[in-house]
Amino acid sequence: MKGTQMKQELSLERRGCARNSGVFILIRLLLGSLVFLSLNTIYYVPENAMLIAAQNLKANLLLFIAVICALFFMALFSLIIPIPLNNVLTSVHKDLSKIAQKLRQIEVIIFIASMVLLFAEIQRFYEVLFFGILFFGFHLIIIGYLVFISGYLGRVLGISLIIGGSMGYLLESLTHSFVPNFVWLSTGGVVFAIVAEVALAIVLIVKAMHVSLESPDTKERVMRILQDLGEATTDEIIAEVSKESDECKDRVPSNLIVLESEGVVIKRFSKEKKGYVWTLVH
Structure with missing residues (x-):
């Protein structure tokens, strides 16, 4: 139809x-x-x-x-x-x-x-x-x-x-x-x-x-972005993700928290960017 x-x-x-x-x-x-x-x-x-x-x-x-x-x-x-x-x-x-x-x-x-x-x-x-x-x-x-x-x-x-x-x-x-x-x-x-x-x-x-904020696709995008950039703020990750999907960008904060709890990423304060940045755990 x-x-x-x-x-x-x-x-x-x-x-x-x-x-x-x-x-x-x-x-x-x-x-x-x-x-x-x-x-x-x-x-x-x-x-x-x-x-x-x-x-x-x-x-x-x-x-x-x-x-x-x-x-x-x-x-x-x-x-x-x-x-x-x-x-x-x-x-x-x-x-x-x-x-x-x-x-x-x-x-x-x-x-x-x-x-x-x-x-x-x-x-x-x-x-x-x-x-x-x-x-x-x-x-x-x-x-x-x-x-x-x-x-x-x-x-x-x-x-x-x-x-x-x-x-x-x-x-x-x-x-x-x-x-x-x-x-x-x-x-x-x-x-x-x-x-x-x-x-x-x-x-x-x-x-x-009941709409789930956790998404395997978003996780993969976040990990790929961090692998390419090395480190990035939440806003920078959202900006990169939004280039691929407007829907996924809303899932970024919750998925970062999940990835942190899983030991995949860590958060630290960056004097250069004057805020917290995320990096992959190697």
Whole structure:
């Protein structure tokens, strides 16, 4: 398949992106829960109820400011999340990952517009809100598919995200538009989607934590560099290694420590370089 590259494990290069994605997703879900609880919208409620909730918030200045701040940071994290997540999943399928990123960003912009309309007490906010949810549903379906075929994030998790996106957010948006009396049918799917998102965040964080920093290839590169240079600082070794692999350069410090513990290299202070240098043990 064009644009597809299967990865069996999370690479060191994408370790930070995976960790950041997971943390940002959890923060966004927490902020979202606080906002929606304040608007009585964890479950489907009539638009008038949301307007009344918004009016009550505006009557309480401190609470209103708190909700606006939560909304701001929720939107901010929602805009940020697709960037590192795209960096993680682009190795699975570059084009689909980019589409998922764009869908999420479009949804966030529409969500912000709906919240502006809500607090301005304009009735059309509900249509705008559910129109945006349509984009998020498609986003989650694509993310679920990429997770499913990734080979290392879990097929069950991928299926869960697909179900949550389709039977939750997508169904919620479509039923609101065409059969409003049956929007409640999507409640279970939305809850399922939220659980799947939490699971995705945890998996990303755990996978990032378990990426091994020790690498035989990096060890060999370090030993070869020291053999050529005689002695070198950690920064000099990293500079040499980075010429061959950006990923391996991040492994240099940990592998130097391993080599030192194995008695392969030693560290000493160099007056000439005004710092510690590494040399091979002969």
